[in-house]
Amino acid sequence: MLKEWQRRRAARRVEPGNGKPLKPFRWWQPLSRVLFHLPLRGGDGGRTDYAVEVRYAQRFFSEDGKGRAHLYLDGRHHAESGLPAAFPVRGGTIEVALTPFGLKRCHYVTDGGAEHQLVPDRRSGEGRRARLDREHPVLSRAIGLCSLVLLVVPALLLVPQLIEAAFQVPPVTERFGTFTSPVQLPLWLNIALTLGASAASTERALRLRYNWLLDSAAQGE
Structure with missing residues (x-):
């Protein structure tokens, strides 16, 4: 019950995006930017690509010091929200939460309650750490x-x-x-x-x- 209330509260903070294209992850950004991906397939076989971006520097310019998360849909800025964020997407919600050291949560929660962590961009710090874990x-x-x-x-x-x-x-x-x-x-x-x-x-x-x-x-x- 508490989690559902927190999710609804976070969803009310979501604002529409401006349609700008998603910039590629650069090699110098691992400590300043987070980028995660979520490819989803619909019942018709069509694929939808979501991406979540968080820029750590935005925390210092936000009123509450928590920064913002940005949601991209098929490479275009679709929505944004203060953190912690809960973005309604196809079949569920993408939840994003931050700590002073980085993200502690970037998960896709389905309408049925199943949770799946989004895939970090391979060039990001999270992606490089995940590759180290695999290899x-x-x-x-x-x-x-x-x-x-x-x-x-x-x-x-x-x-x-x-x-x-x-x-x-x-x-x-x-x-x-x-x-x-x-x-x-x-x-x-x-x-x-x-x-x-x-x-x-x-x-x-x-x-x-x-x-x-x-x-x-x-x-x-």
């Missing part, structure tokens, strides 16, 4: 494991320090007393752990992996 699965799993470690370790070491800092706020101290973290790390190591966690969350975003606890901790939420 070198062992290396891909090792990188994924390293990313997980780089998130779990900082969470275990930094969270007690954050709790100690929170307990130093006067209203909290007056009500709950003080708390001393059992972990005290030098500043350079805290910075290194934070940078490592950010890199790990970026790598996970290339695979559209997201965990509300680990990845939120990496972005300081």
Whole structure:
């Protein structure tokens, strides 16, 4: 019920497109642009090609800081929406959601409830990461494991320090007393752990992996 309400709310944000053509993905854009594709075939055998584009820089120029997603139909700008987005398409809805490190969701949800992740453009960062997973699965799993470690370790070491800092706020101290973290790390190591966690969350975003606890901790939420 909650997901359906969120989907309807996101669908109300959809605005018509301007018909401009979809620009090809350039080699210098992996860290600034996301492009996913969804080819669909109708009952008559005809093919419809959808594409979803998100440009990260738009977040800095939007009022809410979340940016916008753009939907292309057969190579033409068909619709756009603030994020998170829910685009009604043939047979279902395309859902798009963003994190500070990249996308956490770009899925086609059919009217029957089945979910399918869209296919990343082969030249995008997500497409290159997917190709690495197909061609070198062992290396891909090792990188994924390293990313997980780089998130779990900082969470275990930094969270007690954050709790100690929170307990130093006067209203909290007056009500709950003080708390001393059992972990005290030098500043350079805290910075290194934070940078490592950010890199790990970026790598996970290339695979559209997201965990509300680990990845939120990496972005300081």
